[in-house]
Amino acid sequence: MPAWLTRQRWLLLVATAFSLYLAVLLVTAFRSQEQLRDATEARLLTDNQQLAIVLGDFLSDQRMFVLNLADSHEIETFLTNKALGMSMRYGLNANLYAIEESFRRKLSQKVVLGTQVYNRILYFDETGELLVDTTPGTKPPTPPALAPESGPELTIDGEHGRIVAATSVDYRGQPGGTLMTVANLALLSRYLNSSAQDLGMRQLIIDDSGRELTTRGKPVLGGVASPPLAALPPNRLTRLESMAGLSASELSKHYDLVLRVPIAGAPIALVTILPTSALYGHITSRRFLYFATAVPFVLVLTAFWYDRMRQRTERLEADVRESNRNREELRHHNDALKAEIERRETLERQLRESQERYRTYIEHAPEGIFVADATRRFIDANPAACTMVGFTREELVSMTITDLAPRGLAEEHAKLFKAVQRNGPREIEMRLRRKDDAEIIVHLRAVALPDGIVLGFCLDITARKRAEEQIHTLAYFDPLTGLPNRRLLMDRLRQAMVGSGRERSYGALFMLDLDHFKDLNDTQGHDVGDQLLTEVATRLTACVRRDDTVARVGGDEFLVVAKRLGPDQSTAAVQAELIAEKVHQALGKPYALIEGRLAHYSNASIGVALFHGQEVTIEVLLKQADVALYQAKNAGRDTIRFFNPEMQATIDARAAMEAALRDAIRRRELQLYYQPQVNRDGRITGAEALLRWLPPSLEPIPPDRFIPVAEETGLILPIGAWALAQGCARLAGWQKEPATADLTLSLNVSARQFHQPDFVAQVWGQIKRFEIDPAKLKLELTESALIDRVDEMIERLHRLKGLGVGISLDDFGTGYSSLSYLKRLPLDEIKIDQSFVRDITHDQNDAAIVRAILAMSRSLGLDVIAEGVETQEQRAFLLRHGCEHYQGYLFGRPGPIEDFPAPLAGHGVQPAEIFTN
Numbered sequence: 001m002p003a004w005l006t007r008q009r010w011l012l013l014v015a016t017a018f019s020l021y022l023a024v025l026l027v028t029a030f031r032s033q034e035q036l037r038d039a040t041e042a043r044l045l046t047d048n049q050q051l052a053i054v055l056g057d058f059l060s061d062q063r064m065f066v067l068n069l070a071d072s073h074e075i076e077t078f079l080t081n082k083a084l085g086m087s088m089r090y091g092l093n094a095n096l097y098a099i100e101e102s103f104r105r106k107l108s109q110k111v112v113l114g115t116q117v118y119n120r121i122l123y124f125d126e127t128g129e130l131l132v133d134t135t136p137g138t139k140p141p142t143p144p145a146l147a148p149e150s151g152p153e154l155t156i157d158g159e160h161g162r163i164v165a166a167t168s169v170d171y172r173g174q175p176g177g178t179l180m181t182v183a184n185l186a187l188l189s190r191y192l193n194s195s196a197q198d199l200g201m202r203q204l205i206i207d208d209s210g211r212e213l214t215t216r217g218k219p220v221l222g223g224v225a226s227p228p229l230a231a232l233p234p235n236r237l238t239r240l241e242s243m244a245g246l247s248a249s250e251l252s253k254h255y256d257l258v259l260r261v262p263i264a265g266a267p268i269a270l271v272t273i274l275p276t277s278a279l280y281g282h283i284t285s286r287r288f289l290y291f292a293t294a295v296p297f298v299l300v301l302t303a304f305w306y307d308r309m310r311q312r313t314e315r316l317e318a319d320v321r322e323s324n325r326n327r328e329e330l331r332h333h334n335d336a337l338k339a340e341i342e343r344r345e346t347l348e349r350q351l352r353e354s355q356e357r358y359r360t361y362i363e364h365a366p367e368g369i370f371v372a373d374a375t376r377r378f379i380d381a382n383p384a385a386c387t388m389v390g391f392t393r394e395e396l397v398s399m400t401i402t403d404l405a406p407r408g409l410a411e412e413h414a415k416l417f418k419a420v421q422r423n424g425p426r427e428i429e430m431r432l433r434r435k436d437d438a439e440i441i442v443h444l445r446a447v448a449l450p451d452g453i454v455l456g457f458c459l460d461i462t463a464r465k466r467a468e469e470q471i472h473t474l475a476y477f478d479p480l481t482g483l484p485n486r487r488l489l490m491d492r493l494r495q496a497m498v499g500s501g502r503e504r505s506y507g508a509l510f511m512l513d514l515d516h517f518k519d520l521n522d523t524q525g526h527d528v529g530d531q532l533l534t535e536v537a538t539r540l541t542a543c544v545r546r547d548d549t550v551a552r553v554g555g556d557e558f559l560v561v562a563k564r565l566g567p568d569q570s571t572a573a574v575q576a577e578l579i580a581e582k583v584h585q586a587l588g589k590p591y592a593l594i595e596g597r598l599a600h601y602s603n604a605s606i607g608v609a610l611f612h613g614q615e616v617t618i619e620v621l622l623k624q625a626d627v628a629l630y631q632a633k634n635a636g637r638d639t640i641r642f643f644n645p646e647m648q649a650t651i652d653a654r655a656a657m658e659a660a661l662r663d664a665i666r667r668r669e670l671q672l673y674y675q676p677q678v679n680r681d682g683r684i685t686g687a688e689a690l691l692r693w694l695p696p697s698l699e700p701i702p703p704d705r706f707i708p709v710a711e712e713t714g715l716i717l718p719i720g721a722w723a724l725a726q727g728c729a730r731l732a733g734w735q736k737e738p739a740t741a742d743l744t745l746s747l748n749v750s751a752r753q754f755h756q757p758d759f760v761a762q763v764w765g766q767i768k769r770f771e772i773d774p775a776k777l778k779l780e781l782t783e784s785a786l787i788d789r790v791d792e793m794i795e796r797l798h799r800l801k802g803l804g805v806g807i808s809l810d811d812f813g814t815g816y817s818s819l820s821y822l823k824r825l826p827l828d829e830i831k832i833d834q835s836f837v838r839d840i841t842h843d844q845n846d847a848a849i850v851r852a853i854l855a856m857s858r859s860l861g862l863d864v865i866a867e868g869v870e871t872q873e874q875r876a877f878l879l880r881h882g883c884e885h886y887q888g889y890l891f892g893r894p895g896p897i898e899d900f901p902a903p904l905a906g907h908g909v910q911p912a913e914i915f916t917n
């Protein structure tokens with residue numbers, strides 16, 4: 001079945017076919033019914049015409065009858081006698097009597113349908129006198145004036161219900177009077193179809209005024225003339241409703257059709273009125289047929305219309321569904337669009353706000369912010385940037401980044417710019433040229449943006465850099481000779497030892513001491529002594545290779561580190577001896593002091609210790625050189641001595657020290673001394689706990705002697721743990737008394753102790769154990785404790801800070817820290833080393849270092865405490881330059897807690913047993 005032939009279509013087709021079939025049937029029926037209708041009408045007409053002929057014949061008989069009477073021999077006899085002059089009395093009356101008798105006979109003879117046709121026969125003479133009357137007694141009708149030779153005249157007298165026929169009597173060309181017959185008008189009704197009434201039809205005869213003359217049964221018109229009936233077109237079936245005057249008449253209530261057939265020879269007509277049903281009752285009504293014919297078409301049309309409507313409805317429904325779906329989609333799209341618009345508006349608003357916010361940040365940012373496009377041309381700069389380089393914003397936007405480069409650095413700046421564009425953010429320190437041609441150092445953070453734009457955040461670190469450089473120079477170089485000082489020497493020596501191990505070659509440490517230098521100083525003064533030291537430095541430097549190190553580590557003490565002396569000990573020893581000899585000779589030459597006016601001869605004692613990698617620690621190596629120097633001096637000065645196995649005795653002494661320390665620990669000969677720390681008003685704010693070895697019946701052994709041994713041997717770990725517990729116990733005691741509750745306690749932590757992985761846990765354990773306020777505990781760390789595994793140590797410091805403990809950086813200035821490194825440490829306090837404080841009032845360098853440290857600490861927001869303050873001058877100097885915390889003999893020496901100023905001494909809490917071995 002094809003797709004288009006759906007169930008509905010199938011039904012439609014069947015309905016159409018059936019309807020067409022029905023239509024054909026109906027048309028056929030319609031046509032046959034029409035024929036039947038025509039035939040019925042024709043028969044009705046024929047019937048009526050035949051009846052009219054019969055009636056016409058009847059009337060014609062009347063004429064003939066009167067004509068025949070006029071020609072009767074009785075009348076002729078009469079007229080002849082009359083013409084002969086016979087008088088009435090004697091003959092004519094007899095003739096008239098004969099006429100009358102003859103007439104009477106004729107009357108009775110003329111019978112139609114069993115009824116006598118004529119009622120009366122009358123004969124008038126030519127004057128109009130009635131001669132013969134078959135029915136005397138009633139008023140005779142008036143004879144009409146007939147023209148001679150004219151035929152008989154027939155008058156229908158509806159009023160009197162008679163048909164009067166009159167003819168003139170002609171006697172040999174002379175008028176012989178008038179003869180009249182009167183017939184019963186009702187006789188005509190006898191001819192009318194009696195069965196018509198049964199069929200619902202009525203037949204009547206009307207005159208030319210429309211008056212009803214005869215009727216069978218009840219009169220139809222009720223005696224009233226109906227002119228429209230008389231005016232009906234003859235022999236045609238006419239609908240009453242179409243006729244003026246009849247359409248609304250009483251007649252039209254019962255009848256629909258009328259047929260008038262004129263009757264020949266008289267002014268009358270036969271009228272048949274009938275209802276449609278009487279004529280067409282057996283014929284299916286045309287309306288029905290129309291209707292029946294129309295039904296299939298209507299059905300088909302309806303079906304088609306229905307199908308169309310159904311299709312349109314389906315289409316409409318589909319459209320509606322589609323449109324609903326579209327509307328739904330549209331609504332979704334609309335909602336999504338609205339949400340998107342709202343989201344974008346919010347974003348735009350946020351963007352605007354954020355742009356304004358960022359613009360404000362940028363405008364007020366302390367950092368200089370430069371923006372350059374892909375061609376390196378500045379397109380924006382904030383006020384801080386303009387201030388930094390001295391150009392206005394308008395001037396800057398007409399410049400490129402290389403215009404800010406100092407002479408010779410343009411290419412480097414351009415390269416950096418390209419590198420940022422290619423590889424992303426860069427952080428670098430660089431130099432810039434100001435408008436006044438001054439150079440500044442900036443810390444630049446450059447980031448690349450889309451479209452090649454580069455954003456640069458600059459911090460002017462010129463002042464800091466200068467201070468740093470100054471600190472560095474002052475901290476690592478001997479200001480008199482320009483040689484590295486002890487700190488730098490230690491660093492170089494450590495590097496040399498590491499390098500020696502890596503390169504598998506020996507190196508040597510030379511320790512020199514000028515013989516009798518003190519004498520020169522004392523006799524000629526410090527200036528001359530300084531001249532000698534400067535010259536010694538020059539000669540020493542000339543004796544060694546460029547990458548060897550010559551350092552001045554004390555008044556007349558010099559150290560030389562020589563590297564790469566050979567792969568084996570003997571070669572190295574030879575090389576070292578050569579160098580020592582060379583030095584010895586160089587230093588032994590005369591010195592022209594005081595501008596050549598004083599010739600001075602000086603010798604040096606030299607101790608040499610070879611090293612190979614890190615077979616011994618740096619401290620041991622120094623000790624070895626020291627021992628060798630000691631030997632040289634003992635040997636009468638001006639000599640060179642190598643450290644040798646015999647010198648091992650000194651080392652052994654160290655081992656003995658370790659053993660003694662172990663015993664001391666066991667015997668609990670260690671004790672914490674407390675040295676007060678004060679503020680600018682001299683009020684005690686806390687104390688530093690310092691370890692003391694107190695052997696019975698001997699002088700206390702200072703920590704400088706036993707702590708290095710403890711560190712080397714690892715004994716510092718239990719000692720440090722004990723000191724921590726002891727310190728916390730002391731703090732707990734202080735916390736109990738209002739007078740001491742605010743005191744802080746600084747505890748020294750050695751590098752080895754700090755490097756223990758569980759160190760933070762140990763500290764926390766003691767804090768919990770003694771329930772102390774962690775903020776009152778300060779841990780003092782030296783820079784050397786933080787040099788290895790920097791990130792891990794910084795993270796550990798952060799965890800300590802997280803406990804609430806304070807962190808103090810001990811011996812500041814003696815280490816190697818750069819400011820940028822220090823910035824990363826979470827410090828609370830910096831402790832200026834006593835070596836700087838000692839000569840602060842008369843040594844410009846130390847004073848400058850201390851000033852720089854104080855300024856730097858201020859900028860980093862750190863507290864500063866100066867240690868080793870012994871004099872009021874030192875305190876005054878420090879106070880003047882912003883140092884507000886002090887520690888030193890001026891305020892109190894380290895001592896047992898009992899010596900601590902009352903009432904601060906009392907109330908200690910004894911920790912439990914501390915030593916495990």
Ligand SMILES: Nc1nc2c(ncn2[C@@H]2O[C@@H]3COP(=O)(O)O[C@H]4[C@@H](O)[C@H](n5cnc6c(=O)[nH]c(N)nc65)O[C@@H]4COP(=O)(O)O[C@H]3[C@H]2O)c(=O)[nH]1
Nearest residue numbers: 690691702703704723748749750868869870887888889894
């Ligand atoms: N000339 C002079 N010296 C002053 C003055 N004021 C204080 N001092 C001394 O300076 C040193 C300060 O301690 P430090 O720098 O931490 O230096 C300490 C510290 O590094 C270490 N040390 C002391 N106790 C401990 C401890 O419990 N554990 C660890 N790991 N090291 C400790 O031993 C070093 C030396 O300690 P001490 O001999 O007690 O020496 C102490 C102290 O007595 C002064 O006005 N003039």
